[in-house]
Each structure stands twice: as structure tokens, then as C-alpha cells.
Amino acid sequence: MTTSPRLAVWGDPIAHSRSPQLHTAAYRVLGLDWVYDRRQVTAEAFDDALAGLDGGWRGLSLTMPLKERAFAAAASVDRHAELTGVVNTLLLGERPAGFNTDVGGIVDALGDDGITGVRSVRILGAGATAASALVASAELGSEHVEVRARRPERAAALIALGRRLGVQVDVDLLDAAPTAVDLTVSTLPGGADLDESVARALSADGGALFDVAYAPWPSALGAVWQQRPVISGLGMLLHQAVRQVRIFVNGDPAAPLPDERAVLTAMRDAL
Structure with missing residues (x-):
């Protein structure tokens, strides 16, 4: 008796x-009887949990705080993962392959709102998602990125990444006086406490807002942002998941799915 391939998203929470x-909707359209669920896994438990999977497992989606652990566990990684040091997708097997689909998810989500190129970007936060936002900014043509963080010392890796990408990265405190940019990308966690005066100052010349958070919505920034468009993280969630489905089905995040338009529509309806 053959069992259906298994997949899941792991994280904490x-x-x-x-x-x-999203994934269940995609596999239904594709006619695949695959099982995709969720599991709470802490960073400390990740290695043992991964080692405990049997041959019936095809892949994993990883969210906080497991992306760095997944990077370390991958036998090979794609360029986006290599640049950022994080993996949000593992294609399992004897030699697990790691991918970062967040970069493409950001680019595709911005494209949905007509943003296909930017000159200057401000990134709020200095964690793993900020690295993906920096790579996405470079792919959109930005040559200058400001990083604003509560702890600017955490952004040293982003400065080094900027050098690799040919992007000038300047770092300052979250509440420092802002300068005008074309796009602000907030990688702050959903529900993050942000003083309204700081949020309003950031919005004054912040250009379009792309906030990776989507719950609760609007975020503290989205509620006061003065310029348009204001884009929630649902688009990134959708498009990075499409790339994950491509990986699990085709082994390649760039290889289109059969009838991908119908797959995308079903996934969008499932949000």
C-alpha cells in the first residue's frame, strides 16, 4: 500500500x-493526494524532529525561528538561501535541498501592485526577513538601502550582504529622523509595539509601504501610513508558497506548475 507524500510547515508559534x-488548495488543483499539515517545533528541537522523519516525507516549509537551523541542515542551497543564510523550504531526501522563497515572494507581491523597480528602500528590522528584503531590493534595482532597527548592532550582516550585492546599506535607530525613500519594507513581527509618533514620522516620506505582517491587520504602520500603496504580507505569503509548491512538485522554484494560473487562483481564494 502506497501512502501519500507528506509535507508540513514547522515553526514556533x-x-x-x-x-x-494554501498548499492543500494547490495540490487539489494539481490532482495530487498529498498531505500538508503544521507542527510546532522549537529551534532546540529542530534537529531531532528532522532526523525523526521517515521516507514518506517530501518537504517542509519553515518559519520563525527555524530558518537558520534549516539552512544548517541543508546539503545544498539555492542562491537566495546562500546570500541570506536562511532556508524556508526543504526538499527532503538523502541530501536535503534548501531554498529561500521569501525573496521571490517579496518581488512578486510588489509586482502585483505595480512596483517593479525602486531606487531607494528603507527596511525596518534586522532579522532573517530583513536579509530577504535586502536581496529583493537589489533585484528591484535599488542601490541604497536604509536599515532601521531597535538594535542597530544586529545589522552588521546586512551591511556585509549589501557589499556583496553592490548596495550601500546605512544603519540607524528605528526612531532616527527619516529621509525620503521610494519604498519602506517593514519586517517587524505582526502586532509589534510601535510608538505612533515613530510610525507617523516613518510614513511622512516613506514611499509605498510593504509590511510582511498580515495579522493583525492593519499593522501599527499600516494604520497611519500617509502614502500609497499600503501592502500587507499576504501577497508575500501567497507568492512564496507558490514557489514552494513548484519546489515540492518540480524540484525548482522557477519551473512553472501545470495550469499555474488556476493553482494561483485557488491559493489566493484560500487566503
Whole structure:
């Protein structure tokens, strides 16, 4: 008796994840009887949990705080993962392959709102998602990125990454006086406490807002942002998941799925 391939999203916390709905919708359209669920896994438990999977497992989606652990566990990584040092997708097997689909998810989500090129970007936060936002900014043509963080010392890796990408990265405190930019990308966690005066100052000349958070929505920034468009993280969630499905089905995040338009529509409806 052959069992259906298994997949899941792991993270901590994980109950809020919409990945099971997105992936299940995709596999239904593709006619694949695959099982995709969620599991709460801490960073400390990740290695043992991964080692405990049997041959029936095809892949994993990883969210906070497991992306760096997944990078370390991968036998090979794609360029986006290599640049950022994080993996949000593992294609399992004897030699697990790691991918970062967040970069493409950001680019595709911005494209949905007509943003296909930017000159200057401000990134709020200095964690793993900020690295993906920096790579996405470079791919959109930005040559200058400001990083604003509560702890600017955490941004040293982003400065080094900027050098590799040919992007000038300047770092300052979150509440420092802002300068005008074309696009602000907030990688702050959903529900992050942000003083309204700081949020309003950031919005004054912040250009379009792309906020990776989507719950609760609007975020503290989205509620006061003075310029348009204001884009939630649902688009990034959708498009990075499409790339994950491509990986799990085709082994390649750039290889289109059969009838991908219908797959994308079903996934969008599942959000």
C-alpha cells in the first residue's frame, strides 16, 4: 500500500499559519493526494524532529525561528538561501535541498501592485526577513538601502550582504529622523509595539509601504501610513508558497506548475 507524500510547515508559534490552506488548495488543483499539515517545533528541537522523519516525507516549509537551523541542515542551497543564510523550504531526501522563497515572494507581491523597480528602500528590522528584503531590493534595482532597527548592532550582516550585492546599506535607530525613500519594507513581527509618533514620522516620506505582517491587520504602520500603496504580507505569503509548491512538485522554484494560473487562483481564494 502506497501512502501519500507528506509535507508540513514547522515553526514556533505555528497555530496562526495559513500555509496548510494554501498548499492543500494547490495540490487539489494539481490532482495530487498529498498531505500538508503544521507542527510546532522549537529551534532546540529542530534537529531531532528532522532526523525523526521517515521516507514518506517530501518537504517542509519553515518559519520563525527555524530558518537558520534549516539552512544548517541543508546539503545544498539555492542562491537566495546562500546570500541570506536562511532556508524556508526543504526538499527532503538523502541530501536535503534548501531554498529561500521569501525573496521571490517579496518581488512578486510588489509586482502585483505595480512596483517593479525602486531606487531607494528603507527596511525596518534586522532579522532573517530583513536579509530577504535586502536581496529583493537589489533585484528591484535599488542601490541604497536604509536599515532601521531597535538594535542597530544586529545589522552588521546586512551591511556585509549589501557589499556583496553592490548596495550601500546605512544603519540607524528605528526612531532616527527619516529621509525620503521610494519604498519602506517593514519586517517587524505582526502586532509589534510601535510608538505612533515613530510610525507617523516613518510614513511622512516613506514611499509605498510593504509590511510582511498580515495579522493583525492593519499593522501599527499600516494604520497611519500617509502614502500609497499600503501592502500587507499576504501577497508575500501567497507568492512564496507558490514557489514552494513548484519546489515540492518540480524540484525548482522557477519551473512553472501545470495550469499555474488556476493553482494561483485557488491559493489566493484560500487566503
